[in-house]
Amino acid sequence: MTTSTVGLPDPATIRSKGFTLKGALAFAETRFGPGARERLLDAAPEELAQILRGTLLASAWYPFTAQVALYEAIDRTFGQGDLALCREIGRYTAESEASALHKLILKFASLEAWLRAAGGMWGQYYSTGKLSTESFESDGGVVRITAFHPVSKAFCRDFGGWLEKTAEISGKRGVAVVHDECLLDGREACVYRARWRS
Secondary structure, X not given: OOHHHOOOOOHHHOEEEHHHHHHHHHHHHHHHOOOHHHHHHHHOOXXXXXHHHOOOOOXXXXXXXXXXXXXXXXXXXXXXXXXXXXXXXHHHHHHHOOOHHHHHHHHHOOHHHHHXXXXXXXXXXXXXXEEEEEEEEOOEEEEEEEOOOOOOHHHHHHHHHHHHHHHHHOOOEEEEEEEEEOHXXXXXXXXXXXXXXX
């Protein structure tokens, strides 16, 4: 373990729900066609390949490292290897996983209230970690992830994209998300600073 990740949870102990894997696969198949899954199998490490060959259940727990490996495999196979597609995965899942009712609520409720609710639901998706909001104003806000191990910047890009699209669904315009503090760099939290116009 490198110095920058001392004190973070062991990645091997973190689990995430199959929902997250299914969302990333749906992105790949929607964007790159029905053969995307087979192409990803060629690029996947063995742990991920075994999962992709089986029946992926949304409610089952899987190794979080497999989720991150899937993000990286999608970016490596269909992108430029710069993790830009990971941001697109986050944007896609924010849009596709929000029901019509959720979108309506998000449109008329405050974004801060929605993100606080998302913080309360973090444990339904990940076995460890905490999502919290702070410093919300009319033109922006801050979201923090603590007690977690992102494993790779691929996850950070994905979450940034999710936050960006969620803010847009709520009616914010000109949304820009900056991830300037990261657990992987030895910081106390992954910090996402969002700016927008209402």
